[in-house]
Amino acid sequence: MTQRDANARTVGRRLTLTLVIFGGLTLAAILGAPLIGSTPISLTRVFDRSIPFADNTDAQIFFVARLPRTLAGALVGAMLASAGVVFQGLLRNPLATPFTLGVSAGAALGAMLAITFGWSLAWLGAPAAPLASFAGSLMAVAIVYALATARHHGLSTNVLLLAGVTMNAFFSALILFVQYFADFSETFRILRWLMGDLDISSYQPLVTALPLVAISFAVFAWLARPLNLLNLGADAAEARGLDVLRAQRAAFLSASLATGAAVSVGGPVGFVGIVVPHLVRLLVGADHRIVLPASALFGAAFLIGCDALARTVMSPLELPVGVITALIGGPFFLWLLVRRT
Amino acid sequence: MLQAAEVTFGYTEAPVVRDVSLEVPAGGFVGIIGPNGSGKTTLLRLLAGTRKPQRGAIFLDGAPLGSIRRAEVARRMAVVPQETHLAFDYSVLEVVLMGRYPHLGAFEIEGPRDIELARTALAATGTGALEARDFTTLSGGEKQRVIIAAALAQISASERTAEQPAILLLDEPTAALDLKYQLETASLLRTLHHAHALSVVVSTHDLNFAASLCTTLVLLRGGQVLAAGPVTDVLTPARIRDLYGVDAEVTRHPRTGHLTVVALSACGPHEATE
Numbered sequence: 376m377t378q379r380d381a382n383a384r385t386v387g388r389r390l391t392l393t394l395v396i397f398g399g400l401t402l403a404a405i406l407g408a409p410l411i412g413s414t415p416i417s418l419t420r421v422f423d424r425s426i427p428f429a430d431n432t433d434a435q436i437f438f439v440a441r442l443p444r445t446l447a448g449a450l451v452g453a454m455l456a457s458a459g460v461v462f463q464g465l466l467r468n469p470l471a472t473p474f475t476l477g478v479s480a481g482a483a484l485g486a487m488l489a490i491t492f493g494w495s496l497a498w499l500g501a502p503a504a505p506l507a508s509f510a511g512s513l514m515a516v517a518i519v520y521a522l523a524t525a526r527h528h529g530l531s532t533n534v535l536l537l538a539g540v541t542m543n544a545f546f547s548a549l550i551l552f553v554q555y556f557a558d559f560s561e562t563f564r565i566l567r568w569l570m571g572d573l574d575i576s577s578y579q580p581l582v583t584a585l586p587l588v589a590i591s592f593a594v595f596a597w598l599a600r601p602l603n604l605l606n607l608g609a610d611a612a613e614a615r616g617l618d619v620l621r622a623q624r625a626a627f628l629s630a631s632l633a634t635g636a637a638v639s640v641g642g643p644v645g646f647v648g649i650v651v652p653h654l655v656r657l658l659v660g661a662d663h664r665i666v667l668p669a670s671a672l673f674g675a676a677f678l679i680g681c682d683a684l685a686r687t688v689m690s691p692l693e694l695p696v697g698v699i700t701a702l703i704g705g706p707f708f709l710w711l712l713v714r715r716t
Numbered sequence: 717m718l719q720a721a722e723v724t725f726g727y728t729e730a731p732v733v734r735d736v737s738l739e740v741p742a743g744g745f746v747g748i749i750g751p752n753g754s755g756k757t758t759l760l761r762l763l764a765g766t767r768k769p770q771r772g773a774i775f776l777d778g779a780p781l782g783s784i785r786r787a788e789v790a791r792r793m794a795v796v797p798q799e800t801h802l803a804f805d806y807s808v809l810e811v812v813l814m815g816r817y818p819h820l821g822a823f824e825i826e827g828p829r830d831i832e833l834a835r836t837a838l839a840a841t842g843t844g845a846l847e848a849r850d851f852t853t854l855s856g857g858e859k860q861r862v863i864i865a866a867a868l869a870q871i872s873a874s875e876r877t878a879e880q881p882a883i884l885l886l887d888e889p890t891a892a893l894d895l896k897y898q899l900e901t902a903s904l905l906r907t908l909h910h911a912h913a914l915s916v917v918v919s920t921h922d923l924n925f926a927a928s929l930c931t932t933l934v935l936l937r938g939g940q941v942l943a944a945g946p947v948t949d950v951l952t953p954a955r956i957r958d959l960y961g962v963d964a965e966v967t968r969h970p971r972t973g974h975l976t977v978v979a980l981s982a983c984g985p986h987e988a989t990e
Contacts, residue, residue, distance in 0.1 A: 385825060390825075420809060463803070468803060469803060505810075596825070597822060600817065603814055604814055606802050606804060607802070607804055607811075607814065608800065611795065611797050613765075614764050614765075614766050615794075615815065615870060616787040616788065616789070616817055618786060660807065661804035661805050661806045661810070661846050662804070662810055663977075
């Protein structure tokens with residue numbers, strides 16, 4: 376009886392509950408993470424309006440030094456996790472993620488080209504790095520899409536993983552090639568960024584990535600139900616009244632956009648797109664209308680947490696966050712792979 | 717009424733379905749039969765509108781299928797594929813509620829009425845007790861019934877009349893099932909056809925299954941219609957030899973009252989290709 380009631384709880388109420396719980400978690404992470412660091416600060420002092428900002432060192436550390444990095448974690452985590460959900464739903468394969476498909480690597484190549492050669496689209500009023508990153512992820516996605524549609528029943532896990540490995544190797548080679556042209560002082564910074572690093576030290580990269588973020592979230596909101604239907608197979612979805620081709624294109628574009636935005640800010644941080652959606656599905660079920668927002672929120676909290684760990688575990692040395700996510704995500708991925716077979 | 721008028725379609729250069737015409741009258745029960753690779757599944761896709769014919773056209777109550785909005789078609793006509801695999805653990809109720817998609821706006825959420833319709837559909841297919849189960853954990857026969865329930869949820873509570881009943885298309889509904897489930901599926905389809913006043917189209921290579929259910933048969937060979945008409949006219953030893961290359965006996969079974977086909981022996985290769 377309780378099971379029946381739980382099932383009858385409408386999607387609307389489940390969604391509200393999810394947003395409150397996961398939203399609370401994310402908010403706590405955003406407020407809590409900047410408190411962690413070499414200099415201890417107090418949240419009450421940070422938000423104490425009686426002290427002018429110029430004199431409030433706690434507020435300065437919070438808002439200038441630590442909050443941008445935390446927000447970068449939130450944005451990158453949310454984007455990579457939801458892009459993972461979309462790729463998995465679209466390809467009907469739980470092992471598909473921006474990282475495993477080589478899409479992150481494509482985005483990284485794009486961003487690196489823009490940064491290394493100083494491309495600028497100032498005349499367009501648009502930032503070059505996020506757009507180049509988007510172009511790179513789109514190129515990688517186009518290859519996956521061609522592979523997926525060349526076979527009638529989607530990609531088998533084997534083909535998917537092999538394609539991902541190949542694309543990662545290919546794009547990594549190109550990245551090394553481009554890196555060769557960077558000057559020596561840049562090399563270390565690029566290397567850190569390629570490991571996945573949230574040390575952005577200003578709000579600027581976040582602001583420039585924001586339009587891409589907004590567009591991809593708007594598309595994700597529309598995509599949730601089509602992704603559910605696509606799980607039945609393209610023909611069955613079409614027979615239920617879905618414009619399958621439009622949904623697939625929207626999914627590929629928005630997930631590439633999200634990956635591009637994330638990578639342009641934090642580099643190709645790995646495994647967020649696989650760890651987060653799977654944990655979320657265990658908690659809330661498979662309905663994408665719940666899974667997508669929950670993954671975005673949990674992805675944000677997850678990456679902020681990983682970054683807090685990266686900053687403290689070898690303090691005062693700060694590790695790139697990608698090292699932590701890989702250490703957690705690698706074994707998790709293997710576990711999933713074994714469990715499925 | 718659903719009609720195909722000289723439709724031709726191929727995935728590559730070679731057509732899989734060639735100049736096929738057929739009619740599904742309101743309230744009819746039509747079987748599309750033929751050996752593997754004869755174009756049954758493709759013909760069903762054309763009828764459902766999920767593939768567009770390269771020549772010819774499909775008409776729903778006289779209107780070309782391509783001219784009707786996708787969602788409107790989906791509210792009238794539902795498809796049950798041969799097999800359904802899900803990559804993620806949706807509950808049975810969630811799968812059936814996906815049938816309500818064409819009734820909802822882009823951001824609309826299923827309401828109590830949709831849930832009630834989904835439960836009614838589950839009850840009609842005898843799967844009410846499964847609603848909280850993970851779809852992926854069900855047996856083949858149970859999955860089949862749940863997908864039929866989703867199809868019923870999809871076409872229920874639409875405006876329709878006796879002249880424009882809803883249409884259910886099933887692709888090889890018994891191919892993956894053992895004997896008991898085959899019989900159960902047959903009796904379920906018979907009940908649904910009567911109780912819900914549906915038109916039903918079913919593709920199958922099982923002649924006895926078709927003979928026990930359908931009023932009209934369309935025999936498909938190499939993508940073309942070999943014969944079409946009432947079961948008793950079409951299901952003859954000569955036609956079966958043409959279709960499958962086997963000698964068979966066709967009798968009316970004393971207990972079931974249906975025509976029954978018993979395959980006796982394979983014909984020689986040259987006869988079979990004739």
